[in-house]
Amino acid sequence: MIFFSNPRRSVLSASSAFYLSFKPEALMSKKITTRSENYSDWYIDIVTRAQLADYAPVKGCMVIRPNGYEIWEKMQSVLDKMFKDTGHRNAYFPLLIPESFLQKEAEHVEGFAPECAVVTHGGGKKLAENLMLRPTSETIIWHMYSKWITSYRDLPLLINQWCNVLRWEMRTRLFLRTTEFLWQEGHTAHAAKEDAEEETLKMLNVYKTFAEEYMAMPVTAGLKTESEKFPGAVNTYTIEAMMQDKKALQAGTSHFLGQNFAKAFDVTFQDEAGERRHVWASSWGVSTRLIGALIMCHSDDQGLVLPPKLAARQVVIIPIWKGDDEASRVIECAHKIKEELSVKFSVHVDDRRQYKPGWKFNEWELLGIPLRIEIGPRDLESGNVVLSRRDKKEKSTVPMKSVSDETARLLETIQKDLFQRARDFREANTFLADDFQGFKERIEENGFYRIHWCGQGKCEERIKEETKATIRCIPLDAVEESGKCIVCGAASPRRVLAGRAY
RNA sequence: CGGGACGUGGCUCAGCCUGGUAGAGCACUGCGUUCGGGACGCAGGGGUCGCAGGUUCAAAUCCUGUCGUCCCGACCA
Incomplete structure (x- = not known):
């Protein structure tokens, strides 16, 4: 049985609530609250109507639905490659951490103890030592590092893990602050102080590149003040982004941990001279909060707006027809175009018969698909297609022959324009x-x-x-x-x- | 945890004050007509009213508790 640090109820009461508040698929229909009416409501509307996430039966927890998880998977694959290209390898450390581990670093325990969930029972018996559900993994990782590191030849040790963490937050908001969230945490050990500092900044820069080039979200990289830094760090660096309501969002952090954890967990190595020294450390992370950032940076009153580089589906083709034979001709052509485009892009043909084109336009705009291709009898006749970009209300007619080139050009333009617009907005504010x-x-x-x-x-x-x-x-x-x-x-x-x- | 608002078919809500056969619109299913910016007709299916107690012959409705969501404050990626 699991109790939280402020134990109020057992898991039993939560499980009965599950069946009562669980609801199947909700379909979109209602209009979205506009940003000017109420920015918070707008945000919630986008997340729920675009089916990115839904509330889970447990307070502060959410279900990330396929539309939202798809974005996370895209982010993961890009970031994972960036981590590997900078020499890191993935590993997995356990969810449960002995309570005593947290106590070993004074600042760390002070910072995290209040928001930790604690397991007190297992197998129907009270545990000899309570186990914490990880709020972050420094302690367990440094415990292991002390076993693995003995020589300067073991350094640097560059490990990343993708996992979930749990922090008992007072006020939660879908993606931006949830009790459980998904993230990645890199933990590195180095022989020299300068190496660890360099690593800290290198990874901060990876985050900045990712935010700007993939999310099309401009960020300011900087150093956190003493009061805002990570508990247990010497320095914390951050990337800060501006949302459309002109509020700041911390989108990623990178910490220089000095020798704090090395000393707390006795992680030492012998250097070339045979001398025993503590290692130097860094840690860095980004979370599913980035999805919230992405939404609040680009989306509008019609729905989600995704940058092409992070859209799981970049292009949707809407066939338009009157009558059955026209339908089959248009749909066939749509699939031909899809095949051509699929070489370079991810493309979806929406040939559902129960919806009219206008309805589909609105639905795909809600879902944020960057580019829509409309193809109807008029186009078959003239050998053209209509391209409609999501970020601006702009349609253009292009020859069917050049649809692949135009798609490539437009997606690139959209990616650039999104960044440019976000940057202009930030500068103006x-x-x-x-x-x-x-x-x-x-x-x-x-x-x-x-x-x-x-x-x-x-x-x-x-x-x-x-x-x-x-x-x-x-x-x-x-x-x-x-x-x-x-x-x-x-x-x-x-x-x-x-x-x-x- | 304090202050405010709210939980009734999938969604938005009415009904509650004054207890007495659970409703509407949208969505969904079937058939037909439609189809270049959210179509229409006809016929259907679906809710122990967040949960738990209590009052009562009888509770969506009254009382107590509890859980959850949103907004405003103290903590945080």
């Missing part, structure tokens, strides 16, 4: 702020603010209390610019990025 009072007023409209900050925790705390904004990061590309802290007026060497966040 990023401001310099030098006066605290003005900042406090302006922040009501969200946005990013580049402010001077002296580096003191108490000034950071005041910003948080008076504006509800946080210092998102100290951008890596921040230019040297001497100024005065927006709160206390003390000297500041460069501007930091602040804003309200998810």
Whole structure:
């Protein structure tokens, strides 16, 4: 039986609720709340109507449905390749971690203990030692690393794992913050401090590349402040993105762990000189939260908008007809085009007879398919097809002969335009702020603010209390610019990025 | 965990105040007509009213508890 750290009920009550709240397929019909009406409702509508996820019977948990899981699989395959190309290998560590492991690193236990779920019973008996459901795997991994690492020849050790983790969150939101979520966590061990630091930044850069080139989502890479860093890290780096409501979202993190875990778990190696030393470490992760980021970055009031590089289905072909013989001719042509395009793209022909074309247009727009090809009797006659891009309400008529080239060109353009538009939006909503009072007023409209900050925790705390904004990061590309802290007026060497966040 | 709103066919909701045979629209199934931006007709199927107690001859309706979702605050990827 499983109890959580604030034990209120057993799993038994949850399982009876399962049958009662479980509901089969919900079909889309209702209109989506617009972003201007209510941004939160809009987000929930997109996730549920596009059938990306549904609420699970357990509080804070979600079911990732095929439409959503498909996106995660795409993300995984791209990232996994990037990890392997940088020398990492995958492994799997267990879900259950002895409670005592968490205690070994002081900051780590303080940070994670409150949000841990704990298993107290197994096989009908109380356990000798409680087991935690991993909130992150540093402890179990470093326990194992201490057995595996003995020589400098064992280093660097570069391991990644794809898994689920559990954090008992107070307020949850589909994809953005759920009790259980899927992620990847890389854990590396190095002989030299510089190697671990380099690794930390290298992986941060992998995330930035992924966000910008695949998700078409511009991000700011930077260093987290002391109060925002990962419990147990020396430094935490982040990529921060701006959502369409002008709030910040932390999309990925990379930590330089110093020797904190190596010391806590006694991970040492002999160097070339035969001397025993502690290893240096990094860890880094991105989660299914990226799906939430993707939605909030690009989607509109019609539904999901997917960048071509992450769309499981990139092109949908809608045949249009009157009468049965016309139908068979048009559908045949649609499949021919599909075959031609399938060499390079993933293509779907929607030849369902029970829906009219207009209905299908709306449905596929809801699902975010980047490009739609419409083909009807008029096109058969003229030898053309109509291409309609999802990101803009633009249709073009192109000769059937060049459909493959045009598709390639358009998908590439869509990918680029999505990024460009997101970047323009971010730039248009990023401001310099030098006066605290003005900042406090302006922040009501969200946005990013580049402010001077002296580096003191108490000034950071005041910003948080008076504006509800946080210092998102100290951008890596921040230019040297001497100024005065927006709160206390003390000297500041460069501007930091602040804003309200998810 | 505090404040607010809400749980009734798959979806959106009415019915509840004043207890007495569970409803509508959409969706779904069958047949026919339709088909270039969310078609129409006819005929069907489907709900122990979130859950558990209680009051009552009788509870979707009244009472108590509980679970869940959304919004607003304190914690976080």
